[in-house]
Amino acid sequence: xGVSTSxxxxxxxxxxxxxVDKGDVIRAAARLYSxxxxxxxLAAVMRENDEGDPHxxxxxxxxxxxxxxxxxxxxxxxxxxxxxxxxxxxxxxxxLTGAGDDDVGRRADLLTRDFLIxxxxxxxxxxxxxxxxxxxxxxxxxxxxxxxxxxxx
Numbered sequence: 001x002g003v004s005t006s007x008x009x010x011x012x013x014x015x016x017x018x019x020v021d022k023g024d025v026i027r028a029a030a031r032l033y034s035x036x037x038x039x040x041x042l043a044a045v046m047r048e049n050d051e052g053d054p055h056x057x058x059x060x061x062x063x064x065x066x067x068x069x070x071x072x073x074x075x076x077x078x079x080x081x082x083x084x085x086x087x088x089x090x091x092x093x094x095x096l097t098g099a100g101d102d103d104v105g106r107r108a109d110l111l112t113r114d115f116l117i118x119x120x121x122x123x124x125x126x127x128x129x130x131x132x133x134x135x136x137x138x139x140x141x142x143x144x145x146x147x148x149x150x151x152x153x
Contacts, residue, residue, distance in 0.1 A: 001044045003033045020142075034153060037116050043108035046136050046144055062090035104144065105136030119150035 020026060033040055065086045073080045119131040130147035137143040 001030075001032060001042070003043075004041050005033075005035075005038055037113045037120070039113050040111050040116070041108060042111055042148075043106075044134065044136065044146060045106040046104040046146075048104050048142070058090045058093075061093040062086060065090055104142060105138070107134050107136060109134075116150055120152045 032042070065081075070080075122131065131150045133145050133147045135143065135145050
């Protein structure tokens with residue numbers, strides 16, 4: 001996630017990796033912006049992390065291709081496939097098998113100064129489920145909800 005205001009660079013916030021199954025609820029809070037009310041851009045990207053290490057499958061394909069490359073060298077007197085091509089092929093094979101990370105969803109919105117003030121004033125009346133939320137994802141990739149709160153400090 002990230003927040004930026006006019007004239008300032010984006011401030012990224014990385015939540016890390018969460019293991020979730022259908023129906024799980026993960027609560028994690030982070031202050032994304034603190035300062036005077038003004039227009040801000042809020043952005044979020046959610047990615048799936050297949051089988052733990054997203055590069056593990058690319059590494060497995062690379063080791064197989066390197067063994068093939070060594071065999072090729074013995075048959076051709078040292079001619080091999082360049083390392084850059086081996087890397088490209090191993091990454092593409094990983095993608096084709098669905099083993100690479102996929103974008104689950106991404107979104108960016110302008111939150112106007114007036115909207116932020118309205119949300120902050122509304123929150124004084126109690127602790128709502130959230131001031132606003134975003135749904136990310138799609139069938140087959142999982143559906144996720146991000147909940148945001150706006151508070152006066």
